[in-house]
Amino acid sequence: MSAAARFRYVLGLADDQLTLGHRLSQWTGRAPLLEEELALANIALDLIGQARALYQLAGGIEGAGRDEDALAYGRDERGFLNLQLLEQPNGDFGRTIARQLLYGALMRDYWPALAASGDAALAAIAGKAAKEAAYHYRHAAEWTVRLGDGTAESRRRMQAGLDELWEYTGAFFEMSADEAALGDGAVDRPGLRPGWDAAIGRVLARATLMRPSATWMAASGRDGVHSEHLEPMLAEMQILQRSYPGLTW
């Protein structure tokens, strides 16, 4: 097993959780309800916690002395290997819930698959993340049903969010070059597709929403090529460490 491929594989997983966690943290102070303010912040903290564990593991694999902060705050946009969906702006609450649903339905199966893999270090992180992801998915699915089967306005926004983000879901089921190089050491993404399709189908049926039609799919982001939204997000997220390297609270 190539250490370089494993490093980039773990780093990509860490970047996934950090970008989405940071996006969700941007709701703080802006959420439509106090209850959702806390719910989104809880989910953001779960994701950032997952990212920290993965960055620590990645830093150890790399063996170049980079810790979690160096990996999170010391790399530029092209160094981030996250899926493009997760860097997309929050938009309105319907769009944020759409992003949570699409990604949540993936991760509630991805983490258990990783937990069952032979990689003990990753399995330990995945086992904890699986419980968190199960709740994240439930939260998103219940909101999707309430918004989709709610008022004309909530339905319009929920459908619009799904339609706008659908093109980023093709990447869920693509094996990156690093994942392919790891063989059985990485989760088989194409194998997750039937379960994801079925879960999304069930939620959309309950929500009386339309499944967006399959169209062009965006690139994954795993090669460091991103949409125009990641760079400004990183600029904001990293400014303290960029301005005062090594700063601690």
Place this chain on the structure above:
Amino acid sequence: MPEPRLPLWEVFIRPRNGLAHRHVGSLHAADAAMALLAARDVYTRRGEGRSIWVVPTSAIQASDPDDKDAFFDPADDKVYRQPTHYRVPDDVGDM
């Protein structure tokens, strides 16, 4: 934040097996299932609970403050309802 036009729910948490559910607060939610999720997120963030109940606030019948005199004052002078009112005979020993 705009004033939410969602029903109000009362939240009860049981901290451990064997203890009773205790009222911890209230929240707004569209329905019972969403109220349970919100209760989990608002009231069990620090490991407070093993079980949650949510009850529509509208289902609670509260006593009227104007009934205070008739409801509660008569109990004030019934000292014989307190166990400490009774002297335990020496023959009984420790209870």
